[in-house]
Amino acid sequence: MTLTFNPDKYKELLTAYLPKLIKSEVENEQALKIVEDLMHRECTPEEDELYQLLITLVEKFEQEYYQPIQPNNSVSMLLFLLEESEGSRDDLVSVLGTEDLVNNILNGQEKINTEQARKLGDFFNVESSLFME
Known part of the structure; x- marks a missing residue:
């Protein structure tokens, strides 16, 4: 049939x-x-x-x-690590200080500085250089 x-x-x-x-x-x-x-x-x-x-x-x-993370793309790395750790923007605010700063970084309006990269590295347990462009 x-x-x-x-x-x-x-x-x-x-x-x-x-x-x-x-x-x-x-x-x-x-x-x-x-x-x-x-x-x-x-x-x-x-x-x-x-x-x-x-x-x-x-x-x-x-x-x-899920495309592979491009080298020197700190925002992609940040979003990838946030997703993998099942974190939220609130976690980033607690690490970086303000919601405006987090939004500016995620929207590409502001680059991650050395101190912020260190804090993010400590938070995610990775090398801070991953967040530097």
């Missing part, structure tokens, strides 16, 4: 799951849960199409979000 693709059933799946471009880690995790559910069962052609779509969206997000 050959299974045929039913556009109406696919439309129902799209309406139920509302797949879209993934722009955050939370959205990525939600998509991965659906993917995992679909990969552990026998899928209809429509579910397989949804699965392929979600895989494509997850891969696109992860290629952009």
Whole structure:
């Protein structure tokens, strides 16, 4: 028996799951849960199409979000270490002093100075030179 693709059933799946471009880690995790559910069962052609779509969206997000850190990019290093340590901007404020300073650094409006790099190095248990450009 050959299974045929039913556009109406696919439309129902799209309406139920509302797949879209993934722009955050939370959205990525939600998509991965659906993917995992679909990969552990026998899928209809429509579910397989949804699965392929979600895989494509997850891969696109992860290629952009998890791309290798470029050398001498202190903000990327800072964001990477913050993510890996499951920290928050509040943690950075406690290390660096003010929310405005943290926002300026993360937005690229201000560079990390030697003293700030030392504090960040101590906080993350890494060499302070990782934060210097």
